[in-house]
Amino acid sequence: MERVYNPNEIEKKWQDIWEKEEAFQASTDYSKPKYYALVEFPYPSGQGLHVGHPRPYTALDIVARKRRMQGYNVLYPMGWDAFGLPTENYAIKNQIHPRVVTENNVKHFKNQLKALGYSFDWKREVNTTDPNYYKWTQWIFLRLFKKGLAYKSEMPINWCTSCKVGLANEEVVNGVCERCGSEVVRRVKSQWMLKITEYAEKLIQDLDQVDYIEKVKISQKNWIGRSVGAEVDFKLVGKEETLRIFTTRPDTLFGATYMVISPEHPLVEKYKEEIENYKELLAYREMAAKKSDFERTELAKDKTGVEISGIKAINPVNGKEIPIWISDYVLMTYGTGAIMAVPAHDERDWEFAKKFHLPIIEVVEGGNVQEAAYTNTNTGKLVNSDFLNGLEVSKAKEKIIDWLIEQGIGKKKVNYKLRDWVFSRQRYWGEPIPIVHCEKCGYVPLEEKELPLMLPEVESYMPTDNGESPLAVMTDWVNTTCPCCGGPAKRETDTMPQWAGSSWYFLRYTDPNCTEAFASKEALDYWMPVDWYNGGMEHTTLHLLYSRFWHKFLYDEGLVRTAEPYQKRTSHGMILGENNEKMSKSRGNVVNPDDIVREFGADTLRTYEMFIGAFDLSASWSQEGVKGCRRFLDRVWKLQDMLTEEMNYSSDLEIKMHQTIKKVSSDFENLKFNTAIATMMALINEFYRKGSVTKKEYQTLLVLLNPVAPHMTEELWESYGEGKRLYQQTWPGYEEDKTVESTVEIAVQVNGKVKATIAVGLEEAQETVKEKVMAQVSVQAAIGEKKVVKEIYVKGRIYNIVIK
């Protein structure tokens, strides 16, 4: 043997060579076919790399390396999503500037990633906290603002009564402040909002153009929550004014026996003089405001509410007076904040009606509405509904909408669950919002030449006790002049959320040092869209939706070429601890990738993470499994000992070689890394069985294995390859007709039970196959005296005899 496989030595060697040779830099020669592979850039946390990170990175590294060997100009970049709460909190606690904390964390992360041998183009590294980067984040925000897509609105924030600071949802645990345990209440604050709802329809429709795994498309659609229904105006008794509701079931209008408005509905304030129990309503509203979302869901089973006395509504279809209630199960943020309640055909209304003894009228037959709400819309006809009687639900919907339009009291309406994006954070460590408030001119955007608006140095990063951002105490910075009238004005002191920088980073990678624009048009036109984007399931709603929204906006502005940023999106499963639970410090089941690299090598870690199980499912860590993968690599290494100089595939393994190339090639494309590796394991088992491997066979194996275990294969290639580097080789091809054996073993079944296996020619006629089948003693025995009713022959697979 040449020498022992020593990964620590050879891995460093090749990482240095690749860097020196600029092996994985994307070329700016735009005449070549391109391939843009993208993984979600990490938040550089203080804990360093987690074994969960290498799973997606290795997967797309495999794809990227394979694409390069297939002749593509590949862009596989990496960067840092570095603004964010944990860094800021760490900075506060340890009295270190968040910029310094970020620098250290990035350095640590980068070293760890480099040790894993990824083919990232480090020349294109981006960092969302770099002013040269966030200049363009601010620039895009200004474009949004100028198009009316950024606006101010009163929104509730989580307010810790003890720390006197606004908290992120994440910092509210079971309704109390994470750090001090005090009560958290909702407080209203004027905040910047982005009008993502304006893109709701496009965000749903354009999913048809892209290749996302189905569950990602489903979660995007569910989050946007498009529903078609109607808006209907209900007259209030003795008033001119009407109460507008939204319903998805206008067909059930005859069954509306009461109405419910959200506790915050303006109607309550407007008629407070006439409402006899105004104080009671007010008390209820206060109680509802205190509830966190968590508590509201907990209380879901027990409906609460108060009837408004003094005001009634009229059901427009039958003129009946019906009561109006307030209840927190109706939300001001969805629809019109008011509903018509049809207890017979809506579960929440039904529970409410049962509790408060309100009438339940069946209008769609098919269930027992006194026992449970009947919500099936596919079967059952309308009853107790005058001119709708006898119609199916879908027909009744159409007819009632026509009727509402005719009467001038309603219309068809599409509603979305999606809400506008709250874009302000009362925090230091984020992009400053480049807006100035002037008493005379209102909210005025900074001029482009003023960008980047730098984050000022502050003494303390603590949010102030009046709910403002830490920037608010920086009077020198806050007080400025209005870009519009030159008068005194104040800067916006809230910062942007972490989502901002990650909403367009994939565009910056195409041209990371561009100073004229967020990226040059040539670079964008060439590289975009991203060909394959992989990330975690936890980002399949918000990050994906936000970045698609920004990209669609830039598309409408004529700044990018395609309506969608990502052509293909896949998601990986989580890596769990050995005990099958989520890895966490408190559970004590965290595995540090550095330890695995030190003990087994990066190639083993990469191989193991790909072999651990189906890529899209969660998998639990196993130290024994890691050893198995190291053993596999050792066996590949030791094949050197049985190497022959033969520059062909050996005749008995030719088919196996072609099959392996085919299987590995397609498995890499379909995220089936575990079976690709299993196939290569099976191949080397063949070499061991024979005790020899030809040079040609060995070379092919090295190329196939290279994307998974790049260092070791490159080292072996140096001794047994064809001169040039392995990473410069061409991906091997295969011949389809050499992947199939000419004779195959097929199973013979009698009534679906296997009775024998026989060897047949693949193209052999059924007649001669039948002769062989019938010659089998076990088959004859199984048939016995019974009669053969039917025979099925599936070529090269199975021969089934049906007897009676």
Added chain:
RNA sequence: GCCGCAGUGGCGGAAUGGCAGACGCACUAGACUCAAAAUCUAGCGGGGGCGACCUCGUGCCGGUUCAAGUCCGGCCUGCGGCACCA
């Protein structure tokens, strides 16, 4: 409660509707060794039989089919996500 995903040997997991358990781990035996480790070779779902073999078996209950882990209907359990969305 709603949405999504999963359930296959001792374990991780394979199976375009076509011989369930590929590949790996663990385990057992043999080779090598003074010995152990490492490595190599072989075996390895349950029950039965000396044996060629027989039989049961992919969470549960039904169905479709010549044939079901796979498709359909109804459940059970576990994991992840959630905004009572009218």
